[in-house]
Amino acid sequence: METSPSQSQNKTQTPTGSLAVVGIGPGSPEMLTIAAEKAIKNADIVIGNDFYINQIPHLFTHQKVIKSQMGKEVNRAKQAIALAQDKHVVMVSGGDPGVYGMAGLILEMAERIAPDLKIDIIPGVTAASAGAALLGAPLTNDFAVISLSDLLTPRDVIKKRIRALCTAGIPIVLYNPKSRTRTSLFEDVIDIAREHLAGEIPIGIVKDAYRPDETIIITTLQDVMDVFDSIDMHTVVFIGGEETRMLRRYADARGMFTPRGYHRKYVY
Ligand code: SAH
Numbered sequence: 001m002e003t004s005p006s007q008s009q010n011k012t013q014t015p016t017g018s019l020a021v022v023g024i025g026p027g028s029p030e031m032l033t034i035a036a037e038k039a040i041k042n043a044d045i046v047i048g049n050d051f052y053i054n055q056i057p058h059l060f061t062h063q064k065v066i067k068s069q070m071g072k073e074v075n076r077a078k079q080a081i082a083l084a085q086d087k088h089v090v091m092v093s094g095g096d097p098g099v100y101g102m103a104g105l106i107l108e109m110a111e112r113i114a115p116d117l118k119i120d121i122i123p124g125v126t127a128a129s130a131g132a133a134l135l136g137a138p139l140t141n142d143f144a145v146i147s148l149s150d151l152l153t154p155r156d157v158i159k160k161r162i163r164a165l166c167t168a169g170i171p172i173v174l175y176n177p178k179s180r181t182r183t184s185l186f187e188d189v190i191d192i193a194r195e196h197l198a199g200e201i202p203i204g205i206v207k208d209a210y211r212p213d214e215t216i217i218i219t220t221l222q223d224v225m226d227v228f229d230s231i232d233m234h235t236v237v238f239i240g241g242e243e244t245r246m247l248r249r250y251a252d253a254r255g256m257f258t259p260r261g262y263h264r265k266y267v268y
Contacts, residue, residue, distance in 0.1 A: 015117045017044075019084035019110075021103045023096040023124020027055055027211035031125050039122055040090050047080050048092035056092070063090075077105045081114050096126040100147050100175055127236040128173040131206035134216050136247055136255025138204060138238050142170045143258075148185050149176035155185060162189050166196035169242035171258055177237045186231065190224060193239055197221055202246050204238035204256045205231060218246065218256055 020039045025031035040046055040059045050067035068076045080091045093101035103121045110117050132139045144165045148158060165172050172193075178186045193201075199222030207215040207230065217227055221239070231237060240256065247255035262268070 017084040017087045018118040020120040021097040022122040025125040026130040043090040044087040096124045099126045130209040131236040135204040138256040147175040171241040172239045174237040202240040207235040
């Protein structure tokens, strides 16, 4: 750290630095916004999980780069706030920093320990939009996003929310669907969905969207467990709502589609 804890917590000194929490999108440099690119290029220090830092090597020239590990979010946030007292710091986050990303933690912490610090949140393309685009248009009407990570939210709460959303019949996007050690929650979610939705409801599985190993699978609620092994922490899963269907665009390609409702009002 370049700033001592006593300096960083001295609330009478106005910080001369700044902190931007920057979303870098799903992975491909083409999916990074111009604002995100500008913020990273103009930073003195870039800090982030090494998986995300490794996606943007082309943006580093003079910046000091600090890689940290997954699971160390609280330390990383503290360190970024301390460094930002007198440097322009960028904290990178995958996708959008406000969707299961670092934006919330940074703001919550800064409210207490650095209320005068200038903080910007720069949005990015989140996995739900990236995956939806690759599948077709499954999120054209109302939808919900749920993380299956039970590290910060108890499983019972996650399941209660899934049940409510399945009852509502809207598409659900599952982030963090399965990890090496957490596999049964995904199975439970599919069981709950089967209680409320028809077996033919499409399920879209997008792994490594806009990254070199991108994989896209469209299956159904009744058959999804056949592809259980292809789901991991780099995957986002789309459970269709009651109106979601397969779209036949070409003879050999299908899409996943939820109507917005135009067909009820217009003839086309
Ligand atoms: N802030 C990120 C989400 C962080 S949670 C965002 O807005 O996208 C991490 C989860 O996001 C992963 O477990 C996975 O479910 C999803 N995810 C992020 N990037 C992805 C990508 N390129 N392809 C597929 N899923 C992705």
